[in-house]
Amino acid sequence: MAARCLSVPSFEFSRILRISWIVGILVHTTYVFIKSVKESVKRAPQKEQNEQTAPQVLFFPDKLLACRQFLFEGGCSRRHCQFAHEETSLSKLIRVLLEAKQSLDVCVFTINCRELADAVVQLHNDGVVVRVLTDDEQMGSTGSQIEKFRREGIQVRHDLSSFFMHHKFAIIDRKQLVNGSFNWTRQAVTGNRENVVITSDEGLVKAFSDEFQKLWEKYDPCRRTQSGVL
Amino acid sequence: MAARCLSVPSFEFSRILRISWIVGILVHTTYVFIKSVKESVKRAPQKEQNEQTAPQVLFFPDKLLACRQFLFEGGCSRRHCQFAHEETSLSKLIRVLLEAKQSLDVCVFTINCRELADAVVQLHNDGVVVRVLTDDEQMGSTGSQIEKFRREGIQVRHDLSSFFMHHKFAIIDRKQLVNGSFNWTRQAVTGNRENVVITSDEGLVKAFSDEFQKLWEKYDPCRRTQSGVL
Numbered sequence: 001m002a003a004r005c006l007s008v009p010s011f012e013f014s015r016i017l018r019i020s021w022i023v024g025i026l027v028h029t030t031y032v033f034i035k036s037v038k039e040s041v042k043r044a045p046q047k048e049q050n051e052q053t054a055p056q057v058l059f060f061p062d063k064l065l066a067c068r069q070f071l072f073e074g075g076c077s078r079r080h081c082q083f084a085h086e087e088t089s090l091s092k093l094i095r096v097l098l099e100a101k102q103s104l105d106v107c108v109f110t111i112n113c114r115e116l117a118d119a120v121v122q123l124h125n126d127g128v129v130v131r132v133l134t135d136d137e138q139m140g141s142t143g144s145q146i147e148k149f150r151r152e153g154i155q156v157r158h159d160l161s162s163f164f165m166h167h168k169f170a171i172i173d174r175k176q177l178v179n180g181s182f183n184w185t186r187q188a189v190t191g192n193r194e195n196v197v198i199t200s201d202e203g204l205v206k207a208f209s210d211e212f213q214k215l216w217e218k219y220d221p222c223r224r225t226q227s228g229v230l
Numbered sequence: 231m232a233a234r235c236l237s238v239p240s241f242e243f244s245r246i247l248r249i250s251w252i253v254g255i256l257v258h259t260t261y262v263f264i265k266s267v268k269e270s271v272k273r274a275p276q277k278e279q280n281e282q283t284a285p286q287v288l289f290f291p292d293k294l295l296a297c298r299q300f301l302f303e304g305g306c307s308r309r310h311c312q313f314a315h316e317e318t319s320l321s322k323l324i325r326v327l328l329e330a331k332q333s334l335d336v337c338v339f340t341i342n343c344r345e346l347a348d349a350v351v352q353l354h355n356d357g358v359v360v361r362v363l364t365d366d367e368q369m370g371s372t373g374s375q376i377e378k379f380r381r382e383g384i385q386v387r388h389d390l391s392s393f394f395m396h397h398k399f400a401i402i403d404r405k406q407l408v409n410g411s412f413n414w415t416r417q418a419v420t421g422n423r424e425n426v427v428i429t430s431d432e433g434l435v436k437a438f439s440d441e442f443q444k445l446w447e448k449y450d451p452c453r454r455t456q457s458g459v460l
Contacts, residue, residue, distance in 0.1 A: 025255050033262060055433065057433075159423070163417065179411075191392075194397065215423065
């Protein structure tokens with residue numbers, strides 16, 4: 001009887017120990033499992049974001065100028081069209097610009113490329129808020145598209161300085177930045193060695209948006225003094 | 231007796247089941263634990279890499295030209311120095327260039343800024359392999375530093391074209407890219423509105439390194455035809 005009395009608590013204790021151990025393992029497994037699932041869910045959108053921000057580079061010159069009909073009307077009716085129907089650096093750049101849904105800020109030294117100007121006018125006519133900053137001396141140069149922009153009602157501002165407003169960047173919907181050595185000229189498209197980097201890096205987009213806003217306010221015609229100096 | 235014979239296998243079976251279950255949980259727990267540790271180890275350097283690749287932007291003009299003594303000798307002995315001793319966009323750019331340990335590839339339309347040229351020469355004298363690509367017409371312009379580079383034994387190549395070799399980029403140790411609207415001129419430093427983006431994005435560095443190598447080979451003087459056209 002004494003032996004039986006001793007054996008019962010020993011059995012109970014061993015059983016409780018075993019149950020606690022199993023419950024502990026179960027709780028730990030569940031914890032680790034839930035944690036790993038949560039982390040993988042967290043990582044998924046981050047990966048997607050990284051993919052979105054991967055920058056793209058376009059190098060110029062293009063061998064041929066992109067066909068305007070092909071670019072803006074989706075097809076070309078000419079039998080022997082001399083312009084490019086395949087993708088070129090210019091056509092890629094124009095497609096990126098045409099992605100704008102709300103705003104397009106253009107800050108370019110000189111603009112005489114009609115294809116790029118047409119894309120800007122199309123966006124303006126589609127209701128996108130377009131602002132253009134440029135260099136005062138380049139505005140009057142041969143083939144400049146600035147006068148066309150103004151005729152179409154696009155807001156344009158320029159410096160008043162013997163130095164250059166030499167930037168060559170654009171910001172699309174405050175989400176994408178286009179920047180590089182590339183002026184928006186025909187010579188840059190089919191002649192020069194040029195580059196354009198397209199990025200959605202948030203830090204870069206913000207820095208260039210701030211620079212644009214700073215210059216936009218600085219070149220406000222209402223803020224000009226009588227001597228014209230800003 | 232018959233009852234005892236039946237109860238033994240039932241007890242054995244239940245025991246084996248319990249043991250298998252516990253072993254299964256143990257193996258699974260160990261697997262999940264090892265996997266999560268491995269993933270966290272993998273993520274750590276990736277995070278570090280992301281931090282390294284955060285791009286930097288420099289905007290010009292600087293209010294003052296950076297003091298050369300301050301930049302290259304670590305201090306200025308002049309009492310009333312008219313140049314900048316605080317950090318400027320130019321001084322930051324020069325410090326980035328001076329980080330080069332093995333190679334510096336410069337591909338810039340026009341170079342007449344002595345401060346930038348001095349940094350390039352210093353790197354060359356320190357044993358860094360420096361290569362310079364530039365525009366043929368700009369080489370002869372007032373203040374061009376290209377002749378100095380050649381005197382110092384730096385390898386220089388240029389296009390032979392009526393179009394512009396209009397890039398403005400440099401690659402440091404094939405790890406960092408410097409690119410933007412900024413020509414390496416004094417006017418660009420203290421006069422113009424300009425930008426320089428400094429990035430270690432692997433895709434961008436590779437794309438620009440490939441472009442540099444392509445042009446370096448294309449402008450090899452040994453490959454020129456009699457007419458001089460490349």
